[in-house]
Amino acid sequence: MKKRLGQHFKTFFNSYSEIFFLQSPVAGVLLFLVTLTNLNVGIAGIVSVLAAYLFARLIGMSDAFLSSGFFTYNALLVGLSIGYLFALGPLSLFFVVTAGIFTFVLSVMTNSIFSYYLKLPILSLPFVIVSSIAYLASYGYSNLYVTGLYAHGETISPSLPFWLEGFFISLGAILFSPNTLAGMLFAVVILLASRILFFLAVLGFYLGATISGLMEGAMTSAFLQINNFNFILIAMALGGVYLVPAPKSYLIAAIAVAVATILLDAIHLFWANYGIPAFTLPFNFVTMTFLYVLGLVGFPLVAQTVRRTPEETLDEYISNVRRFRGSFRKLTLPFSGKWTVWQGFDGAWTHQGSWKYAYDFVIEKAGKTCKNDGKFLEEYYAFKKPVFSPCKGRIVSVVSNQPDNLPGMVDKTDNWGNLVIIETTLDYFVELSHFAQNSIRVQEGQWVEVGTQLGLCGNSGYSPQPHIHVQIQATAQIGAVTLPFSFHGYLENSRFVANDLPPEKAIIEPLHPNRDLEFQTAFILEQRFTFQALQGERLVQTVTLSVCMAAGGETYFDSGKAKLFFAKDAHSFYFYRLEGDDPWLSLLFAALPRMPLVYRRGMTWEDMPPVSAVAFGWRKHLLNLARAFYHRLCQTHYSGHWEGNGVIAGTLTQSGGQALPVALVLDRNLGFSRIRVGERCLERKEEENL
Known part of the structure; x- marks a missing residue:
């Protein structure tokens, strides 16, 4: 029951964080609390998300589809927009419920069509469509509409220069809280969750507002335009979410923002004839157009998988480029x-x-x-x-x-x-x-x-x-x-190669898996392994790892703090992604990024573990921010070899750093009995449930 309730809350709060391209319930909680500074808006958002979520459960959608908040964040935006327009009451709440359900249905439908035919995300297009319909329909709802809008209440607005005030107002307007205080709080949440997204928000706003100011000849009014949040969203989406963070991605994002300045003014004037705002239509149109063309030409920085933050997407991209060479053929x-x-x-x-x-x-x-x-x-x-x-x-x-x-x-x-x-x-x-x-x-x-x-x-x-x-x-x-194409699982001059192209004149030999090593890495769901975590000879804590499966079928070790994903192919066992922050799972990743399922004494292999395997906490965050501008920073080199049957030795070296000794001993039946990197060590206890 407790786990079930936690899943419901996770879906609800992820709906808030998804609007800022984050997959974080903690960030969602903070954003949710800020929306409550205007109770009318905040409650309407709550009702809309709950209506969409309950309808999804009614028609049988599972937690796996709903937990990320992907299918409910558009419903949240619609609820917030209606709450900004109407005073709360029985009829307006009914309007919110029906609009929220329709937005959910439209989100599922458009996602199916866009992902299959166009290979594009739906962004906030369902929100734009439903909110525009709702605002147009409001002209006939005399029992609901409050002329000139209801009083939105007073908020604390610090005295700031127009160029700074405009940034915070635009940021707050994304969740229909267009005031300085809300924008400042949103900025703090974004900065804590992702330094890359914060940088892109600043880049998008100031570039777009400056171009608009130059075109209009009035900087102050241009910077205080609420619709400038479209520039922020475009820069975030193209600079670090759907494209891998890199200088070339930032350049494309900047060009898209410049294009959007003209489009924003045109849409604003056109929509004004009908008395409705432009919402995020410029953001959706520009972002989708650029993404479609980039996908069409095979732009290499298009993110194959969007992770919880741009930092995680970047880390995985760099890791895949360095570690998984060769072809899928x-x-x-x-x-x-x-x-x-x-x-x-x-x-x-x-x-x-x-x-x-x-x-x-x-x-x-x-x-x-x-x-x-x-x-x-x-x-x-x-x-x-x-x-x-x-x-x-x-x-x-x-x-x-x-x-x-x-x-x-x-x-x-x-x-x-x-x-x-x-x-x-x-x-x-x-x-x-x-x-x-x-x-x-x-x-x-x-x-x-x-x-x-x-x-x-x-x-x-x-x-x-x-x-x-x-x-x-x-x-x-x-x-x-x-x-x-490429070849996998071969030996080149005593060096194991997982998947690559051997050079001309290279002497190579195919390898065949060892059955004992295959059995020793045949992990089964719900198995638990308990380790003593040691710093030198001092016991630090006890770590328990459980074998779990994600919704997409990926298997991972769960420590309660983080998840370490692993896989096997015909010739090797390897770890490939760490989600969360756990130094002991990082230790396991660093000690064994890859292990050949072939034993030959003296056989060597090399790997380049990601930052998440060798750094954690604020050090990892700073490294990822630096690598967002130069991917070759902080390269970590792993070198391993079979020292004996079931015994691996090697070194782990960071750029310009000291080489740390690495040692790992396989359990004779399943898994690992001892893992050591430098002075830190995990030693297996015998009472785990297999």
Whole structure:
């Protein structure tokens, strides 16, 4: 019951924080309290959110969809807008309830349409539509409308310069509290929740107001325009929410604000004919237009996932760029043993133009690919070696009857020679070429798994020496246009590589998972692990980690203070995101950002953990603010190696800092028995419930 009640409150208060692009119930509580400085507005907002939420529960929407406040913040805005227009009473409250429910329905519908067809957020468009309808309808509601508006009450308004007063009034107007005190309180909440959002709010307001003042020739009136909150919202949305915080994002946000100054004046004059305000229409129109174009051209800073704050979005983006290299189109190496990369992407000989995304592999010994002088195919180390499927899928094309060329000769007519094309489950095709004549073992229509033998390496087609050619292409046509891809789970000079592109001349070897390591990382929901947290030899506290699952299916360790998300692929176990502030979960993240599920004594691997793994509290906040202007700041380098079976040792080094020793011991059954970074340590207790 207590947990259920907490979920209801979380949804309610998140509706408030969502308006400022935050996902924080604490920030929501503070914003909610400020709206109560005008009881008429505050109560109308409460009623509208509750009406929308109760209707959502009535039609069966689950907590997973409602908890973020995403589907109810537009209803809140509508309630606040009606509360600003009408005095409270039975009829006006009925109006608020119906408008709140309609806004919720419109939010769900528009979100479905916009996300599927336009790949755009709905922002506050449902609020603009419903509030405009409500204000137009109010002309016929003589029992509700109060001419000149009801008295909004007195508020404390400190004497401030017009350029500062205007900023706070505009900020307060976002939640229909257009006064200096409310704006100051909102500014404090935003500053505490996100330094990046606060910077963008300042940037958007002062840039937009200054341009308007220059155009109008009246700075004071331009700065005191309530509608300037549109500039604030545009800068926030484009500078740090839907684009990853970066100088280029701030430039785009500034351009959008400049464009919005003209649009705001035009919409204001047009809407004035109907006696209704522009609301956030300029913000919605400009932001959606820019986001659509940026998505269309594949702008790299468009945020793939919007986290709770711009700081978290930034940290995850930088972490993903550094840690998860390669492509989502990933293949296993199609051979066994050690092979050499003969030609990679944009290779000098044949990997050019539409066929530049391809790899060729040969076997070298002592720097040579053959014995003797290589006059005969049988002298080449790669000839007649097995070729395995690098993916699972269905065979759609097989050519097997082309003869093998003599060494140094090529077939310029049938470039691809003997080949196999596999249609994968991810809607792309994999072609392997130059098989030995009549060596292919699979047939068209056959299903293959990773590691299924396809045939033997040969020298058919445009091939001067026996080698394996691999490419990913968009269609099943032989020699179709190639697509970028990468290889995962391989060894390069004793170094484990999770997902990347090996350079030419690199000697690489595919790896196969160790069953013991797979079992030791097979965490199950509701398992609990208890650790003693030590600083040196001193016991600091007891930490209990529970295995949980998020609404999207992601698994994580929950300490009660923070959540550490983890995942497994075919070759490694890794942590990838920390939500919240817990130094002991940060310790676990820093000690083991990634672990190969392959044991070879002395095998090394490297990683670059995010700031959230090595810093917490205000230090983390300051680092994230600095990195919002330069992404390369504060790079953390992790280097690990197998010291023994189940024992990992390594170092953790921050930019310009001292290298900290890292040690981790796996439990023989499941999980970790000891984790140490520097002087801090987690030691497993034995009474956990598995």
